Amino acid sequence: MPEKVMPGPIEDPSGIREAVCIHTRKIYDSCRDKDCIEDLRFYPKMQYVDVINRALSVKGGSAKLLHVYVDVEPVSFNRGFYTVDMRFFYAVTLQAYLSCPAPVTVEGLCVFDKRVILFGSEGNAKIFSSELRVGEPDIQMMRRANAPIAVVEAVDPIVLDARIMDCCGKRDCDCDLCEVPSFVNSCFDGELSSGDDSRRVYVTLGQFSIVRLERDTQLLVPVYDYCMPEKECSCGTGGGEDPCGIFRNIGFPVGEFFPPNTVKLPENYEDAKFCCASGR
Structure with missing residues (x-):
């Protein structure tokens, strides 16, 4: 059984020079999701309510992820596990x-709620x-605990479908718009509808996301050498290179002038997003 590795210099044939103890966030658990969010309520800007009331149909356009509110709470019946509640805000x-x-x-707002359970240890x-806290006296930071931190990574969703529905009564309709953070409201140049319109729009979004739980910890890691940048810094003036020389190195865009004979199905996220947004 090998001896326990301690921080300090190491003689290793693989090139490891030192064992270093670092403070970082360790990922205890993570998951990925491919959500098809059907019939998500669309809250238009007030200036477009009359347009929707007179519209014969609606078609998908584009969607932008504005913010994700994240909350972490321990699971009472399973020690070490936590619920991660997320609220996605889309333009x-x-x-x-x-x-x-x-x-x-x-233009308008859509809101999507999601929950996952992950292991975050104890x-x-x-x-x-x-x-030091910037802008405040040089005093100690406030006390905090080493509770797990949830991190959500997501890309802008794909608009898969959109439809209009007439609302005959409150029983046939969903709830009104939830509380929206002020900075999300500021992303819209105008007031949003509260949700009590007679005609309502529902959209279907495709969302890719990764959720993980991290916790502050100390880890012993191998060090090969210091990270010395290999690339030299550019002057940043933009005048060191000949513009015509740069242009001559750009390949001729043949595909822009001659349409392809066949249409290839999208194979990745960006192609699929463009395909759905354009209605092809």
């Missing part, structure tokens, strides 16, 4: 078709630090 752009052939672009240590 969605749709095409509304009236009696005239040209569609009208309408720990009750209280953490204190003398790290």
